[in-house]
Amino acid sequence: MFTLAFTRRFSMSHRLLALYDGPCGIPHGHNEYVTVKLASRHPAPLDGEGNxxxxxxxxxxxxxxWIxxxxxxxxxLGPSDPLLTYFREQEPAQLHRILVTPGDPSTEALAACFMAKVSAxxxxxxxxxxxxxxxxxxxxxxxxxxxxxxxxxxxxNGFPDPPWWQRPDDSINDL
Ligand SMILES: [Zn+2]
Structure with missing residues (x-):
């Protein structure tokens, strides 16, 4: 069985409302690397030619x-972050640059959303x-x-069916 692994770097910012009093409670950024591992659904021997x-x-x-x-x-941002209201009312032209996770945009939530997106x-x-x-x-x-x-x-909950992470398009939110 073979695994293919691809890594991509991206910059992002977020905040985690559940950790409001900690360092992640204020908008801040990270330079992150995402690695996806892919495998064949039908593992087979190498064909002896292209292999x-x-x-x-x-x-x-x-x-x-997409990345x-x-x-x-x-x-x-999470759906309940008041910054979403700010952007809706004051800077709607930037809404397409906001990735909205179900609940706080933790790395855990992002990894699961990424898994759904790459699978779609x-x-x-x-x-x-x-x-x-x-x-x-x-x-x-x-x-x-x-x-x-x-x-x-x-x-x-609170997202359309299917939510953006399940759709094979370039969406990052359902705003
Ligand atoms: Zn962070």
Missing amino acids: LVAPFHEAKQRWHA DKRVDHSLQ LLADQGSDLTCTEVAIQETPTNTVAFHGHPDAVLTT
Whole structure:
């Protein structure tokens, strides 16, 4: 069994309202690395010619395009953050740059949303590959890895069906 792993760097900002009195309670930023691990749904022997599980560029093209165009330099907020009201009323032109997670935008929530998104993109392109792990390095010493089904850990309360993270498009919110 082979695993393909791709890493991409992005910059982001967020705040965690549940940790309001701590350092994460004020908007602040991180330079993060996301690594996705992909494996074939139907593992087979190498064919003795091309010997590829899947061409790397095909597997990562849409995923990295989404990270680069939408996630990089996004502001990440939970649905109840009053900053959303501020942007709705004062700077609506910036709403498309705000990534909204169900609950606080912790690295855990982001990893599960990323797992759902990359899975939706792969399914949409008819890929034989499936995502087995998403790991986000939020600082050089802290990494959160998720494997399993995102539906088991994310609520969709207050979001449309399907929410942005389940859709194979470039969305990062449902504002
Ligand atoms: Zn942070």
